[in-house]
Amino acid sequence: MSTIKNLPTGSIVVGKLPKGCELCQRGRKSIIFVTGLCPRKCFYCPLSKERRRDVFIINEKEVTELNEKILISEILKSDSLGVGITGGDPLVKLDRTLFTIRVLKDYFPDMHIHLYTTGITLTKTILSKLEKSGLDELRIHPKPRNWRKIELALKESNMEVGAEIPALPGSVEEIKIFAEYLADIGAHFLNINELEFSETNALALLQRGYRMNDDYITAKGSRETAIRVLEWAAHHLDLNIHFCPAVVKDRYQTSLRLYRKAVAIAKNYQQVTDEGLLRYLKVVTKNPEKLQQIIPKSLLEVKENKVYTSVFFADRLIKAGYTVYLVEESPTPQRQILNIGKYH
Secondary structure, three states, rough: OOOOEOOOOEEEEEEEHHHHHHHHOOOOEEEEEEEOOOOOOOOOOOOOHHHHOOEEEEEEEEOOOOEEEEHHHHHHHHOOOOEEEEEHHHHHHHHHHHHHHHHHHHHHHOOOEEEEEOOOOOOOHHHHHHHOOOOOOOEEEHHHHHHHHHHHHHHOOOOEEEEEEEEEEHHHHHHHHHHHHHHHHOOOOOEEEEEEOOOOOOHHHOOOOOOOOOOOOEEEOHHHHHHHHHHHHHHHOOOEEEEOOOHHHHHHHHHHHHHHHHHHHHHOOOEEEHHHOEEEEEEEEEHHHHHHOOOOOHHEEOOOEEEEEEEHHHHHHHHOOOOEEEEEEEEOOOEEEEEEEOOO
């Protein structure tokens, strides 16, 4: 009998977490979206319309011209120890995927890289190419007729190989059968994700009878379905199973990564908040030069009639008669202003 562990992040585990999940929950994984193209048309796919096309995105940054410099710089900014390669299905753009893995492994030899795929196009030859490029972990989301692709990957490679599926409410027995198969063939893990509603999949989910929880994100019964499988597996299977709630992605995978990125890119005058936002002051003035008499030049930035500086100087600026605005922006490439208001 295995022990069911409730992790501080909210994940629930039988056995141990896959290495890729360990880093993700620490916010140390970057996400590389290789393409939105996919041979499957899953009714529950949460991808936005903007991503359901052939687009390459590193974390939040869309890349139109892929090269080594862009890949490496974005990973360094996020202070990542690993990368998750996802889509769509990255194997639809195999050369692009192999290039990405090779570049990362050449520059970061110890980096852990995992990849998601439907497994539809997976062959012995492709497995060999993925492994030689440096891929560490393969996560397959197969239809029943493609289950044998997991067995193929286990036999033909030395990579960690497992499966990843959503917890569709009411699918306890179906997941049990799949989990038994994985245990029998020696798969390394099964990840079960909480089913989420999105703008693109909401209608399909509702038409099939699924309903939202009060958070307006997760599906009712999804968590309960996963937990029932874990409770059964703890007594009957020798298989690592991880239930990943939706909150883990938002609170840990994304938020911690953005915090580290903010620390890496913050200018001298910018503070990093606990939420990973860049905080600073903005002053609009016709004479920016005068502010240099109040604030050290190294702690301000002048752009036309706007001056940006540290929150530390707020009282000094207000006493000098300036109107001061407190600004908080995201550390994403778009530099979205999330909060702005007069500093009192």
